[in-house]
Amino acid sequence: MQTPTPEQVMNMMKDRFGSLPKSIEIASEVDPSLIVEQAISSKLSMQSEKNALDPKTSTLVFLAAALALGNEECVELNTKAAKKMGASxxxxLSVIRIVRHAAASSVVGVAEAALKNLQE
Known part of the structure; x- marks a missing residue:
């Protein structure tokens, strides 16, 4: 795998997302190696030959993670990318509902100590 230049990474991201994330713009000014590392991470996960998921499904999974982590910029960009890939x-909306359910389920799971105290 040939290491891309920061400029190549930014161009690839613009093609995929339609715009460049503000955090990537700033990172490219502060330390361009950060965005190259980000691209390599993407290549080794989302775009890997070992990835059994198609690109649209991978993007929907990434969207789910961004929703769960509260990363609004990634939510916006990956929603656009998923739609560009044909996601309806x-x-x-199904991804949003599933993530909402997972978040709510984690609250119930974490509440175990409180629920045990209610039994006493």
Whole structure:
């Protein structure tokens, strides 16, 4: 795998997302190696030959992670990317609903100590 230049990374991101994330713009000014490392991480996960998921599904999984982590910029960009790849509004809404359910389920799971105290 040939290491891309920061400029190549930014161009690839613009093609994929339609715009460049503000954090990537700033990182390219502060330390361009950060965005190269980000591209390598993407290549080794999302775009890997070992990835059994198609690009649209991988993007929907990434969207789910961004939603769960509260990364608004990634939510916006990956929603646009998923739509560009043919994801329907219903598919994106399904991702949102599943993440919402997972978040709510984690609250119940974490509440175990409180619930045990209510039994006493």
């Amino acid at each position: 509004n219903e598919e994106i």
